[in-house]
Amino acid sequence: MQVQPYLNFGGRCEEALSFYRTALGAEVETLMRFRESPDEPPPGAIPPGWDDKVMHASMRIGESVVMASDGGCSEEAGFAGFSLTLSVADPAEAERRFAALADGGRVQMPLAETFFAASFGMVTDRFGVQWMVIAMKPG
The missing domain is CATH 3.30.720.110 (Signal recognition particle alu RNA binding heterodimer, srp9/1)
Incomplete structure (x- = not known):
């Protein structure tokens, strides 16, 4: 069993992945954009301009894997109550x-x-x- 953090960056995931590559030596193992989903999203589920946003990514930082996304198609990201x-x-x-x-x-x-x-x-x-x-x- 593992517990892995999943961070939602509210539209800035690709920028965050690039930052963590430089700052921490993170290696992106998986990156899937909303446009690459094999399923057709429900109408209105993905705002205009979000096709190239990150639906799911995983990055290895040392021995750990952190998962990330642009989130639920929201421009807001909030990271509170944990480190x-x-x-x-x-x-x-x-x-x-x-x-x-x-x-x-x-x-x-x-x-x-x-x-x-x-x-x-x-x-x-x-x-x-x-x-x-x-x-x-x-x-």
């Missing part, structure tokens, strides 16, 4: 990934050593996704 945790090998990688996620985003807690981690910080990226970046202490 994605990015566990990295060391403080140098934490700094690099944290800075990349913070580009165009907002830092809630700058990276710093804590009693539980060699480096830990919290950031909301430019799409509103909240991240906790952590490099554990050795041993």
